[in-house]
Amino acid sequence: MTRRTVRARLTIIYCGLFMATGVILLVTSNLVLMNTLARRTPTASAPLTGVPPEGTPAPGTGPMVIKQTFHAFNASVLRDQWITTGVIMAVLILVSVIVSWRLAGRVLRPLHHITATARRLSLSNLHERIALAGPADELRDLADTFDGMLERLQHAADSQRRFVANASHELRTPLAIQRTVLQLGLDDPSPEQLARVRGQLLEITARSEALIEGLLVLAQGERGLEEVEPVALADLVRQVAYETPAEAVTLSVDAEPFDVIGDEVLLARLVGNLVHNAVRYNRPGGEVDVRVSAQGLLTVRNTGPTVPEDRIGELFEPFRRMDRTRTRTGSFDGAGLGLSIVAAIAEAHGATLTAHPNPGGGLEVNVRFPGTRAQPRLRQLTTTVPAGREP
Known part of the structure; x- marks a missing residue:
């Protein structure tokens, strides 16, 4: 034909x-x-x-x-x-x-x-653009739309390359450490050396598991939501705050009733990452303030080292860390996925995520959830959560 x-x-x-x-x-x-x-x-x-x-x-x-x-x-x-x-x-x-x-x-x-x-076009020349000249007609709109799509594809491809490179590095590092620890342990197989090697291997394995779990949660958040249900955000925040170790800081919760339509597991991870980061990136005797308003605004504010204004955007990219003193001790650092997971989950729920440094040090992160209906306001709950006590 x-x-x-x-x-x-x-x-x-x-x-x-x-x-x-x-x-x-x-x-x-x-x-x-x-x-x-x-x-x-x-x-x-x-x-x-x-x-x-x-x-x-x-x-x-x-x-x-x-x-x-x-x-x-x-x-x-x-x-x-x-x-x-x-x-x-x-x-x-x-x-x-x-x-x-x-x-x-x-x-x-x-x-x-x-x-x-x-x-x-291919992955190697996504930087090219049509840049169609001429009158502002339908074909010009089509070319501009295509250029916008290429811009998004280039950004996604660059992000994917960085993510793969960083993930490869993060996964290769614990494997190299495990091999070194095993070699040193086998050179001197005494009971004390084997016990020390076992502890180091368990610690490295825990880091690898946390990294893989973070990657899976990040991928799930970027993929979107499959099933949604009403989630009581205030109750979820109080539960997460109760389960968060905060021996060196004072963690306070001020939550008004509000329902979010979304995934409860992902929302718990969002709140948990924000609260854990606020506790971890803090100073001894510092404070963490968590608030939920009746308009659907979740705010997590902490004290601590000063965060440069021009580096806030980096915090929400995968595998980005700030070299700051932490109140939480440990022999290995985080994978740098906490806030990137928060950003992916917030985007999956249609929420707006913003952050800005506090004048006296620390960071304030705001997550505004749109398109939800608040529960009838009963009373404002203000509690201080010491370590190991229920709010």
Whole structure:
């Protein structure tokens, strides 16, 4: 089956419209001419101009001869008119085919440019853009939309490359440490050395498990929500705060009733990561303040080291860490996925995530959940959660 291009279809449409309008115009004009000639032709009862009322008419000037002459003239005029209009119509159709073909090609030229650019693009040259010039028409909008899509694809590809590189590094590091620990332990297989190796291996394994779990949660948050249900955000925040170790800081919760439509497990991870980070990146004797408003605003504020304004955006990227003193002790650091998981879960729930440094040090993170209905306000709950006590 012959493939009919858009250019051919546009040419057929243009020529068809021209032929239809041309035929209607020419046929209408010929019919009007025919009707005019018929009305101007004298009938048998009408007197003929130039014929004497009495007497014998001159040869060749009788009424019948004159009527026949009129009819022959009308027929000749109509025949010549139809022939002339037919020839003109044929010439105009040929011209319209040529003009329509060239016009369709000119109209579709930007589309060919867009198609050629799309075929040429790959992961190695996503930086290229169509940058279509010309009037602000539909094709220009299509090219601009395509350029915007390329911008997003380039950003996603760059993020994926960084993520894969960082994940490979993070997974390779504990494996190298495990191999080193095993080699040192086997060189001196004494009970004390084996006990020390066992503890180090367990610690490294726990780090690897935490990293893999963080990667899975991050992927789930970026994939979106499968099942949603009303989640009491205030109760969830109080539960997470109760389960968070906070020996060196004071953790306070001020929660008003509010329901979030979403995934309870992911929301618990969002709140848990925010609270854990607020406790971890703090100073001894510092404070962590967690609030939930009736308008769906979750705020986690902590004291601690000063966070540079220009580095806040980095905190929500995977595997980014701040070299700050932490109140929580441990022989290995976090994987740098906490706030990136928060950002992915917030986006999956349609929430808006913002952060800014506190004047006296520390960070304030706000998560606003839209499109939910708050529970009837009973009373404002303000509690201080010491370590190991229920709020």
